Amino acid sequence: MEKVLLKNIENTNSADITEYQKIGGYASIAKALEKERKDIIEEVKKAGLRGRGGAGFPAAMKWTFASGDPKFPKYLVCNADEGEPGTFKDRPILEKNPHLLIEGMVISGYALNAEYGFIYLRGEYPDAKHILERAIAQAYDRNFLGDDIAGKGIVFHLSVHQGAGAYICGEETALIESLEGDRGQPRIKPPFPVNVGVWSKPTIVNNVETLSNLPYIIEIGGEAYSKIGSPECPGPKLYCVSGHIEKPGVYELPMGTSLREIIYTHCGGIKGGKQLKAVIPGGISTPVLPPDKIDCPMDFVNMPKHGSMLGSGAVIVMDETVCLVKVCYRALKFFEHESCGKCTPCREGTGWLRSILERIEHGEGQEGDIDLLLSVSSNILGKTFCPLGDGAASVVQNFIKHFRPEFEGHITAKTCAVEG
Numbered sequence: 001m002e003k004v005l006l007k008n009i010e011n012t013n014s015a016d017i018t019e020y021q022k023i024g025g026y027a028s029i030a031k032a033l034e035k036e037r038k039d040i041i042e043e044v045k046k047a048g049l050r051g052r053g054g055a056g057f058p059a060a061m062k063w064t065f066a067s068g069d070p071k072f073p074k075y076l077v078c079n080a081d082e083g084e085p086g087t088f089k090d091r092p093i094l095e096k097n098p099h100l101l102i103e104g105m106v107i108s109g110y111a112l113n114a115e116y117g118f119i120y121l122r123g124e125y126p127d128a129k130h131i132l133e134r135a136i137a138q139a140y141d142r143n144f145l146g147d148d149i150a151g152k153g154i155v156f157h158l159s160v161h162q163g164a165g166a167y168i169c170g171e172e173t174a175l176i177e178s179l180e181g182d183r184g185q186p187r188i189k190p191p192f193p194v195n196v197g198v199w200s201k202p203t204i205v206n207n208v209e210t211l212s213n214l215p216y217i218i219e220i221g222g223e224a225y226s227k228i229g230s231p232e233c234p235g236p237k238l239y240c241v242s243g244h245i246e247k248p249g250v251y252e253l254p255m256g257t258s259l260r261e262i263i264y265t266h267c268g269g270i271k272g273g274k275q276l277k278a279v280i281p282g283g284i285s286t287p288v289l290p291p292d293k294i295d296c297p298m299d300f301v302n303m304p305k306h307g308s309m310l311g312s313g314a315v316i317v318m319d320e321t322v323c324l325v326k327v328c329y330r331a332l333k334f335f336e337h338e339s340c341g342k343c344t345p346c347r348e349g350t351g352w353l354r355s356i357l358e359r360i361e362h363g364e365g366q367e368g369d370i371d372l373l374l375s376v377s378s379n380i381l382g383k384t385f386c387p388l389g390d391g392a393a394s395v396v397q398n399f400i401k402h403f404r405p406e407f408e409g410h411i412t413a414k415t416c417a418v419e420g
């Protein structure tokens with residue numbers, strides 16, 4: 001498959017506007033500005049583009065809600081928070097292909113009639129901030145941003161807002177709170193940001209990878225784009241793979257490539273020829289899978305049928321030397337730390353889960369602890385303000401579902417059979 005999102009990134013100067021234009025960059029803006037706004041949304045609908053931030057929501061549907069709202073101004077926010085553990089797929093776009101994202105945002109801004117855009121950037125990506133700001137300045141210089149884009153009277157301004165390192169600020173309503181200068185905590189939905197977003201105006205929040213698909217959709221047309229990858233969720237997909245594999249990294253492959261192909265064909269298999277023990281397919285919040293489940297196509301529709309989720313496409317591979325009780329405990333330490341504290345089930349529940357897992361991991365587990373974990377997690381699932389609590393609860397439930405004997409072994413033997 002021809003590279004779309006990671007095109008030209010092996011060029012050491014790929015973040016420079018001249019290099020980007022040499023390979024046809026910014027040509028899609030002129031093409032998009034010839035179309036009516038609604039026709040661009042129609043093209044995105046034909047393309048079947050789904051959001052790449054985790055939930056896979058159809059982009060055109062979200063855009064239609066926002067563009068149908070008469071309130072003005074409207075805002076376009078790029079979610080570049082990339083806080084989900086294991087996820088680093090947006091980073092190569094931000095650092096090596098920033099003009100692709102900018103071009104995508106200009107096209108989206110035009111389609112949505114939004115004159116202001118923000119890139120909400122992960123606090124831990126300081127290099128990306130400088131690279132994006134330089135790229136934005138270059139785009140202003142060449143009239144791809146500003147008050148008269150490409151001489152067509154189209155207005156779109158763009159700036160970078162850097163977060164301060166809170167995972168919850170990746171959740172779109174917490175992100176909006178943070179962008180407005182308030183404490184990053186989720187808002188109750190509805191109303192959804194498409195109607196009541198930044199400064200109570202219609203706001204589209206889309207992931208970096210989602211918006212970066214726009215230039216290509218305009219270039220080849222929605223129909224042709226819809227033929228790439230899975231029929232139900234087409235397009236190229238960035239899979240970022242880490243853990244016990246020979247070749248970790250970010251891979252651009254057709255959406256729906258199987259986990260097996262990603263691990264064994266593209267990443268060179270398990271490091272040192274060891275046995276695969278478990279895979280987290282889409283970032284820490286997505287359900288862990290045992291080795292017999294890796295033939296599933298990695299897309300938003302098929303992963304749930306195989307007991308997991310595509311999430312952010314962050315594949316974490318674990319070999320036979322890994323203690324899964326420890327992994328589960330570490331994950332819950334993370335969720336407890338990152339819970340924003342706004343709602344009780346998440347604030348209290350993640351702490352309880354962590355504390356029970358901590359005693360099991362430290363050889364102090366008690367009879368009944370596994371049932372207690374399942375009971376506490378089921379009191380979090382579906383009862384929290386935002387999906388952070390669901391993620392924490394589902395991690396516990398799925399590790400126990402697939403690897404219960406390992407938890408039982410820790411409790412009865414008071415030690416870890418894998419690590420000793």
Ligand SMILES: Cc1cc2nc3c(=O)[nH]c(=O)nc-3n(C[C@H](O)[C@H](O)[C@H](O)COP(=O)(O)O)c2cc1C
Nearest residue numbers: 051052053079081082083170171172206207210387
């Ligand atoms: C706790 C939490 C963290 C999230 N972090 C991110 C993130 O870092 N980047 C992202 O794009 N979406 C993240 N999301 C999803 C966003 O809320 C939102 O669905 C997404 O930005 C929409 O963009 P998309 O439609 O292009 O996927 C997170 C959601 C939750 C609940």
